[in-house]
Amino acid sequence: MSEANETIEKAVIEALAQLRPFLEQDGGDMELVEITEDKVVRLKLLGACRDCSMSAMTMKAGIEEAVKKAAPEVLRVEAVEPV
Structure with missing residues (x-):
């Protein structure tokens, strides 16, 4: 992993850590599932978030906004289905 990608990953992890208590x-x-080469953060929503009708809004208005603020290089945040 390049140094730039490590920096982005650290910023994303820190942003998610700050949001986690609100979800919990x-x-x-x-x-965090992955950060793609084209700077898309892929997350798996767990627990009550997985089935919540507000999860799309939480993703866009809360999580994506916080991640982009911490790591402006990120283009978007998307949810992946749990396996």
Whole structure:
């Protein structure tokens, strides 16, 4: 992994760590799956977040906004289905 990608990953992980308590408060969580070469952050929503009708809004308005603020290089954040 290049140094630039490591820096992006650290920033993304830090942003997610700051958001995690809010998700956990409602019985949910998230897991970083990957950051693609084209700077797309892929997350797996867990627990209550997985089935919540508000998860799309949480993803766009909360998680994506915080991730992009911490790592402006990120183009978007998307959810992947749990396996």
